[in-house]
Amino acid sequence: MIKIVSDGKKLNKELEELETDYSKGNISKKEYFAHKRDIGQKMETLRVADHVRRMQGRLGSERSLDYWSDQEQEKKKLADEAEKEEMLRQYITNPDSIKGKEIPSREWFGKRAKIGLLAFIALAFIVGTSMGSMFITEPSETASVAMLVNDSAFPPVTANNTTTVTSNTTTTTDNTNTATNTQTTTTSTPTTTTTTTTQPTSNTPTSTNTPTSTNGTG
């Protein structure tokens, strides 16, 4: 049925084009009448075929081809609208709630999401910093216990006794005799050398704490 309608419209269009060409003088009179005759025959054929179909399938229906084409389009339109209504009914549970309301655009959703993400990050930052500051412990700069180290890599100096011998020599001379008297005195002076121990020196070291993570420097 749709094919007959489209052919009819096509033939009408061809006829109009033929009339236009003939009026402009693009075709001769002979060609004009020849084409017109062909188009007329085709249209008559279409009309007969349509009449036969109507007599076979549609009793009492004497409508034109255009009427039926419009009916088809109308049916299509109604079918589309019915499908839309069905989808609305199926996927939107409460269509009355959105009627009259302005549905937010995509852009608005994106902006809200960004603000929410920023707020979450800022909150995580604050909470993390607060919790971390609760656990932090400052390292002590100096030991709380006083310590003294006296180990040495050098061998200690050992003690010893020394004996010092001194001698005095006296020389006496006269006219008759010459005699030399020598007196020798021996003195013993014990000298003791003890292991020197240096007095504790007060060192004032500077110790700085660097909480650096060193992994196995040794």
Place this chain on the structure above:
Amino acid sequence: MRKILPLILVVTIFMVVLVSGCITNEEKENNSNNYTQGDIFFQYPTSWGVAEVNSTDGVAAVGDPETVINGKPTTSVVIQKYNNTNNYNLQTAYSQNYASYFNNTGRVKVSEGNFTLNNAKVYEMVYTSSDSGIKKKYRAVWLQKGQNIYVILASAKVEDYDAQQSNFDMIINSFQAS
């Protein structure tokens, strides 16, 4: 605003990560303290403390306060400066020092050797001794910095010596003198 927003996001995340790295409850064994006095610098464990030096020609000392007995830490490291009046080189000074160090002294040599530390040759002597009244194990590292010869003497009780090697290494490897 749209162009600045990603930048703000990146900066915020960066700040979060930066602060998280600074406030951590990491084990203290992985941290170190710095010792600086005069021309001497080295790092030592955070659990240790600076000690008073009573050693011959001693310039610095640190010790573990957990090991103190009668005011003296059994685990300690002392830095001594060799009195090089004869202008010996490092090897000669080292050899001279230990020529009769173990002769009838009660000290027992465990090992000795040399290695390279900071592109310089150093000498090491390991021995045991009871000079302090407690049997301890000593590790003496001899090194030369310029015209000066330094001895890093690390010691601990014999049973604690092996466990303290990482702490001794921290001090020895980080030692600097100008």
